[in-house]
Structures are given as C-alpha cells and as structure tokens.
Amino acid sequence: MTVKSWDFYLPDELNASYPPEKRGLRRDHVRIMVLNRHTGETKHDCFFQLTEYLQPGDLLILNNSRTIPAVLQAEWCRNGKLLAEKVEVRLARRLQEDIWEALIAANPITIGDTLRFAPELSASVLAEKENSPLKMIHFSKKGTELFNMIYALGEPIRYEYIVEPWALDYYQTVFASHPGSVEMPSAGRAFSWELLFKLNRKGIQVEFIQLHTGLSYLLDDQWHQSPEENDEEYHISEKTLELIRQTKASGKRVIAVGTTVVRALETAAKYCAPSGVTNLYIDRHFPLKIADGIITGFHEPKASHLDMLTAFISEHDLLKAYDQAIKSGYLWHEFGDMNLIL
Known part of the structure; x- marks a missing residue:
C-alpha cells in the first residue's frame, strides 16, 4: 500500500489553536463546508444548520469513545x-x-x-x-x-499548533462514554445536545459505535505510520448493525461522523466482524459498502485521511474544495471547522 502524498500549502493562521468556546463560539457554531460528492458543488453554512442537509430517515453514526489524558x-x-x-x-x-x-x-x-x-x-x-x-x-x-x-x-496529547495546555474537557465530545482514545475522535466535537435533539425532532436517526483512536504522530518524521500499521480497537452493537440494514433497505443514507466511524463500519462489512481490531486502509479504489457520506474535519497536508475521502469524492473535486476552504479561511484540526461530503 502506498499512501498518496497530499501536499498543499496551509497558512499557519488556519491552524485552530483555540477551542471554539475560547473564540466566543458555541461548539456547534463552527463553520461547515457541504460538498456534493457527485457534482463537486460546495455550500457554506454553520454546523448548527446540519439538519438542513439531511433527510428524515437518514442515519448518523457517531463514535462515543472517550479521550484519555495519554x-x-x-x-x-x-x-x-x-x-x-x-x-x-x-x-x-x-x-x-x-x-x-x-x-x-x-x-x-x-x-x-x-x-x-x-x-x-x-x-x-x-x-x-x-x-x-x-x-x-x-x-x-x-x-x-x-x-x-x-x-x-495524565494530560491530553497536544500538538505544536495548540498554543496552550487546554483541559481534557475540551478534547471530549458531549456524548463520549467509553474511555480509550488517546486522541479525540474530533469529527464529533461540533455536536451539542441541542443539535442532537434537533436532529431527532426532524426524524434523523442517531446511533453510536466505539473505535478507540491510536497515536497518529510518533514525534519523529523518520517514523511514518500508514493506516495498515495503525491498529485500532472497535465495537459495533448488533442493534446498530440492524438499524444500518434497515436504513439501507429503505433507501435512506448512512452518514459516518469521522474517519474512525468509516473505518469501523467498513471493517465490519468487509470481514463480517462487529468487534475487533482494524487496520483497514480505505482509498478511491475501496468500494464503500455502508457509508454514504461523511462528516469530518479538515485534514492537514500529507494526511492519509485524505486518501479515505477519495472513496467518497474524486481527487479533483476534493482538492478544489480544499483550495476553496483555504481561500475562505476555514480552520483546521480538532478545534477547527467541519466538512460534510454527501
């Protein structure tokens, strides 16, 4: 497996160094770029308006792994x-x-x-x-x-773009309940309980899985972990799997909240294994069986997560959208803005 070298220029000012709450925003009021996976068209909105882009009967799947101070x-x-x-x-x-x-x-x-x-x-x-x-x-x-x-x-893992040692609570999603992730499953951070209730009122289904994230950076550029070298433990309940089956059978969409959720769902589908350890590598050649869309943050240059996104949308449209996000001042990393590909 060869991870594509996704290299592009990301200005330092687009690295989100502060949690939204420290920038005067509610966590669900970060920005969201909505990307049409079929046409490449983009729309720009506030994350709290997520319900406007989903339909009754759609199923959102979130990762409720809790971040530990690693x-x-x-x-x-x-x-x-x-x-x-x-x-x-x-x-x-x-x-x-x-x-x-x-x-x-x-x-x-x-x-x-x-x-x-x-x-x-x-x-x-x-x-x-x-x-x-x-x-x-x-x-x-x-x-x-x-x-x-x-x-x-312990203290939470903090990378060089984070200017202050923020408390562990800033590295948790509001629904995190199963300790084990050494880095925050950050795609779910923008969700608030108010937004989850709003989704429920519209008839949008919400379910949870667990995937405990591993260490993504080994402190020395000599050591690069490919997805196949990054084993991560996951669990999907039979109840959740049945709801996925029902959603797909009814013609509605399953939207994964985060690359961790995509990895867990597609591992379960490929190997008929609802629990275990995954080192699945997903790119444009991988035929997605469950995930019809993804909510994710913006990924840094050379990140293997960008390979996964090409399973949803063409490389050309993804790079064009990222260029637009940079020009529009979207913020990167765990405290940054969000991207919906649907």
Whole structure:
C-alpha cells in the first residue's frame, strides 16, 4: 500500500489553536463546508444548520469513545538506578487491561527498564514493536484502577499548533462514554445536545459505535505510520448493525461522523466482524459498502485521511474544495471547522 502524498500549502493562521468556546463560539457554531460528492458543488453554512442537509430517515453514526489524558511523566530507572527524573510517555494503544503500546521519549530505552509515574503506579518495558519506536509496557495496575490513575496523572496529547495546555474537557465530545482514545475522535466535537435533539425532532436517526483512536504522530518524521500499521480497537452493537440494514433497505443514507466511524463500519462489512481490531486502509479504489457520506474535519497536508475521502469524492473535486476552504479561511484540526461530503 502506498499512501498518496497530499501536499498543499496551509497558512499557519488556519491552524485552530483555540477551542471554539475560547473564540466566543458555541461548539456547534463552527463553520461547515457541504460538498456534493457527485457534482463537486460546495455550500457554506454553520454546523448548527446540519439538519438542513439531511433527510428524515437518514442515519448518523457517531463514535462515543472517550479521550484519555495519554501523556504521562515518569522517572526512568534501570536495575534500580535512576537514569532520568522526568521522561514523557505517550500512550498509543491498549493491548490488555494492564499492557499498552507507548512512545517513550527516552533513549536508549531497553527491555526491563522501569517507569515510575507515582509511588502507587509504575510500568516495566516488556518489548519493542518491530519497525516502530513504540514499546510495550506492563503497568502495575489494570482495568478501572489503571484508568483512574491515568486520569489523575495524565494530560491530553497536544500538538505544536495548540498554543496552550487546554483541559481534557475540551478534547471530549458531549456524548463520549467509553474511555480509550488517546486522541479525540474530533469529527464529533461540533455536536451539542441541542443539535442532537434537533436532529431527532426532524426524524434523523442517531446511533453510536466505539473505535478507540491510536497515536497518529510518533514525534519523529523518520517514523511514518500508514493506516495498515495503525491498529485500532472497535465495537459495533448488533442493534446498530440492524438499524444500518434497515436504513439501507429503505433507501435512506448512512452518514459516518469521522474517519474512525468509516473505518469501523467498513471493517465490519468487509470481514463480517462487529468487534475487533482494524487496520483497514480505505482509498478511491475501496468500494464503500455502508457509508454514504461523511462528516469530518479538515485534514492537514500529507494526511492519509485524505486518501479515505477519495472513496467518497474524486481527487479533483476534493482538492478544489480544499483550495476553496483555504481561500475562505476555514480552520483546521480538532478545534477547527467541519466538512460534510454527501
């Protein structure tokens, strides 16, 4: 698999550094560019007007995975000797109740080294991931007890375009309920309860799945994760699958809120697996079986998510729309504006 190099110029001022709430906006009052996947035509609106572009009987599917504060600080020890008082550990993916893949900003970290996060929490380095800087670490606690410690000690992952360390609440969707994502499933951030109720009143169906997002950036451009190297855990209930079947049978549309939802839905359809781990790569050659449309943010240059969008719309129309979004001053990233392709 070769990920296309989607390179374009994104002015720094279009990187959304502040949550909408800090810019004087409700979260559901960010902008939305509506893109017709068949004609390439674009319309511009406020996200709160989403109901104007959907029909009664359409089905919106959102990811209710909850963001965890995945950045931890630890003492680094080897054979009982302190090597560093403070190293950053970024959780990447949960493998078992007490075992995670993690990115450790210490070199050379080796198998058997110990990370001390607090007097009551430590982890040992179990193994290295092949062709990756990620390590497997074994925590001294597991399950709910471990999650409680992570929430007490951690901070949300923050990239260079975010100017201040915003609280974890800013990295949550209003409906997030299942902890596990190390980065926010950000396509759902613009939804408010008021908008969800508005959709319901219009007869637009809303359902939830879970896909726990992994770590997208490994801090060194030497390491690039393709979608096929980024395993993510997902779950879709039988109730949701049945509602999808009914919606498709009635001729209505299934709209995925986010690339995470597309990945989960299409994995379930391709492998007849409602739960599991996905590394599915979707591009213009992939025949979508479930998703008829997508709500997503604007993706940065060279992002593999742009490959996925070409499963919905031609590369030419997508690039033309992105050029228009840049000229119109749309904002990028998790605190930015939204794009509906339908």
